[in-house]
Amino acid sequence: MKPDRPETKPPADAEARRAVAPVIVYPPETLPQPDLALYRKARAGADKVADIFVPPRDARAFEVPAGSFFRISSVEGPQVGDLNLWNAHDISERFFSGKTRALHGTHLSTGDRMWSSLPYLRPMATIIADTLDWYGFDEFGGSVHDVIGTRCDPYTNCLLTGDPYHHCCHSNLTRAVADKLGLPLKEAEFHVHDVLNVFMCTGFTRDTGQYFMKASPVRPGDFIEFFAEIDLLGALSACPGGDCSTGHSSDEAACYPLHVEVFTPPEGALAGWKSPKPNGYDRSHGR
Numbered sequence: 001m002k003p004d005r006p007e008t009k010p011p012a013d014a015e016a017r018r019a020v021a022p023v024i025v026y027p028p029e030t031l032p033q034p035d036l037a038l039y040r041k042a043r044a045g046a047d048k049v050a051d052i053f054v055p056p057r058d059a060r061a062f063e064v065p066a067g068s069f070f071r072i073s074s075v076e077g078p079q080v081g082d083l084n085l086w087n088a089h090d091i092s093e094r095f096f097s098g099k100t101r102a103l104h105g106t107h108l109s110t111g112d113r114m115w116s117s118l119p120y121l122r123p124m125a126t127i128i129a130d131t132l133d134w135y136g137f138d139e140f141g142g143s144v145h146d147v148i149g150t151r152c153d154p155y156t157n158c159l160l161t162g163d164p165y166h167h168c169c170h171s172n173l174t175r176a177v178a179d180k181l182g183l184p185l186k187e188a189e190f191h192v193h194d195v196l197n198v199f200m201c202t203g204f205t206r207d208t209g210q211y212f213m214k215a216s217p218v219r220p221g222d223f224i225e226f227f228a229e230i231d232l233l234g235a236l237s238a239c240p241g242g243d244c245s246t247g248h249s250s251d252e253a254a255c256y257p258l259h260v261e262v263f264t265p266p267e268g269a270l271a272g273w274k275s276p277k278p279n280g281y282d283r284s285h286g287r
């Protein structure tokens with residue numbers, strides 16, 4: 001947070017410096033564009049191949065082959081989910097929340113992509129449907145499906161309250177990855193990373209730039225749907241914050257399950273589409 005009273009006197013041209021107009025760092029039209037029409041046509045003929053129910057205050061891992069789709073749905077009650085993605089064949093390639101934020105903005109919706117970490121930096125998944133896209137940005141600057149939060153975790157909770165709490169999204173995701181890959185918990189947790197906050201409503205306060213959350217507008221029946229650009233391992237935690245209207249990192253909030261469905265289109269439905277290759281940079285770094 002910035003200090004309320006700065007210690008340094010503003011220069012004579014302070015207002016002129018502040019008045020300089022911003023420029024968009026990464027204009028989205030310069031990115032390779034997904035063929036949403038092709039994806040949606042393929043999705044229309046796709047069959048469901050897997051159902052995963054994520055229990056409240058817990059997480060589950062799931063796999064989605066390249067060229068398939070997965071949908072995350074609200075069921076029973078308002079609930080936010082913390083999503084991690086990895087390359088199913090090499091979990092050193094994982095979702096890069098920070099660069100995705102730089103490329104697409106603070107909150108994701110239809111047409112945006114989840115990009116992978118360096119040195120891979122390629123689309124892992126493309127959002128093809130979002131029933132909360134009507135929300136936009138509210139009067140507080142809040143919106144849905146952010147890539148600005150990290151994930152609730154027991155370390156921050158311990159720092160703030162001293163209490164151990166074992167069902168933060170970080171721990172839920174750690175257990176899910178450990179179970180899926182047969183890893184010890186202490187090894188699995190290094191693979192857990194900053195998330196896409198599915199259905200969560202967040203922003204930064206306009207005056208102080210502080211991270212805030214508010215009750216998610218999600219209702220049962222709402223969903224967000226993704227196209228898998230590469231073979232994916234995913235893990236989704238049903239956050240102990242429930243709709244995140246008050247707090248998290250405790251058992252106090254009402255929590256509900258989340259539903260993940262995987263759909264595979266018929267052969268040939270994606271004619272012309274190719275799974276993206278890792279980034280083209282040669283990694284010579286000037287040597």
Ligand SMILES: [Zn+2]
Pocket residue numbers: 082151152168169170238239240241248
């Ligand atoms: Zn959480």
